[in-house]
Amino acid sequence: MRGEYQRESGLTHSPRWICFRPSDRRSGGETARRANSEPERAASLTSLLAGTRRQRVPGQTLHDNRRLFIVRRPASICLVTLACLIPCSLGRGEEPQGSLLIVGGGLRYANTQVWSRFVQLAAERSEKSQRGTPHLAAVSTERAADDANIVAAKGEGPIDAANSGPVKRLAASGTRPKIAVFPTASSSPKETGERVAKALEEYGAEAFVVPVAVRNMDVDYQQAVHDPKIIEQVQQADGVFFTGGAQERIVRTLCDESGKNTPLLDAVWAVYRSGGVVAGTSAGAAVMSHIMCRDAKEVLRTLESGVSMGKEVDRGLGFLDNQWFVDQHALVRGRFARALVIMKSQNLKYGMGVDENTAVEVRNGADATVIGEKGALVLDLSEAASDDKAEGFNVKNAKLSYLEHGDAINLKTLAVKPSPEKEKGEKLDPKAPDFRPAENRPLFFNDILGNTAVVDLMSKLMENRRDEAIGLAFDGRAAQEAANTSGFEFRFYRGPDSHGWLTGQFGGASYTVSNVRLDVRPVKIQGPLYK
DSSP, X not given: OHHHHHHTOOOOOOOEEEEEOTTTOOGXXXXXXXXXXXXXXXXXXXXXXXXXXXXXXXXXXXXGGEEEEEEEOSSOEEEEESSOOSOTTTTOSSOOOSEEEEEOSOOOTTOHHHHHHHHHHHHHHHHHHHTTSHHHHHHGGGHHHHHTTOXXXXXXXXXXXXXXXXXXXXXXXXXXXXXXXXXXXOSSHHHHHHHHHHHHHHTTOEEEEOXXXXXXXXXXXXXXXXXXXXXXXXXXXXXXXXXXXXXXXXXHHHBOTTSOBOHHHHHXXXXXXXXXXXXXXXXXXXXXXXXXXXXXXXXXXXXXXXXXXXXXXXXXXXXXXXXXXXXXXXXXXXXXXXXXXXXXXXXXXXXXXXXXXXXXXXXXXXXXXXEESSEEEEEEOTTOBOOTTSSSOOEEEEEEEEXXXXXXXXXXXXXXXXXXXXXXXXXXXXXXXXXXXSBOSOEEESOTTSTTHHHHHHHXXXXXXXXXXXXXXXXXXXXXXXXXXXXXEEXXXXXXXXXXXXEOTTSSOEEEEEEEEEEEEEEEEESOSOO
């Protein structure tokens, strides 16, 4: 897959001038002044280069032979690049009225909580568009009783999509919510699209596959993204679902060569703006943010060598606020650490790492709720600092919060609201006079990038008399074979606003953790690791 990913990664872009003042440079080019037409670009080039000194940045060449230059002026630093790295969607239209469902990959078809919630959200939009018809008016008296049974987003267990309020009322009217399935990221789009559409049909939706993919589709995607019939069909959908695969394929297909939205991507945005739901799993989740992970190396290698725009990271579709970054498979594969590197590199304040078979529902661009089997990690670098002169990735005072099914967070205030079960359970507040920690021992994790190790550490830290825990990330084979090898220390510690919640109502210990601090620094591992 990695080789396939790289072979198909070519993107072509028309030239863009992007100018930033040092005081207001923001990720994603939010403050960029862009010259779009050929005359504007020529005029910008003439005026910007007049009386200036142009320098090529040593050793910096973007992926696909896109070179990066710095044009130095006393009042500003101007970046001239042959890549348009602004998200396709930037600056288009009114605020969306719909929802996002960001799935961390590995979504099982038997995951009733996530699939049912997706169909339910699509049904809500469909119902609103049909409200006022005689039949729906007749069944509207059942609304209160039916809606009382909709519990997927409240942490009270799974729902049956076909029997949820909106879906049930639509079925009574002889209609079902329409969902457009984009298998664009998949290397086998036909098979993947058909499987997802079948699953959605079983959950009560009317699903259709959008025949747009870079490969293994009978339709030319460059023509399909302009096909009026396909565009109209997507516009009339109540929901959109992006499958997994390679996220670069989604951007390559739905954005034109100049980096602008194709008409088909505009149709997806029309669904979102009019109250529909846009969902994506794995690669389909990665494209939700303005900046996405494109082809990053393994997590430890990313910590060691960093990322470059246009190679390991690139523009996404930008459905989420431009200060948020999304990553998937975040806990199973230890990708929370790679998210930190990307966020620091791109000056992003906030990150959302969603784990497998789990989703984060975002309403109104701010109200987020976790749904599904595992959880999501929220990363906050708004008060973090780092030493750019030091060798290797480093950060101080990052904040991490961990949420599970039914937990909620406001993406603007970062206020965490635990599920009803946890609110009824035990509050973990190390500052409270009656705090009774379950453990009093040093916490040391040899592989903090291991499967859900970070969650285990954070949970134990909230029930420990010790207020800090250490995790290491390093190459064990290299440490065994060499006298010295590089690694990273992850120091987790409680702050004044660190607290958590605990319940056993789900059959085992289930935690929510808010605002654990994290410092990361490079270290040397002395080998051989053992004899």
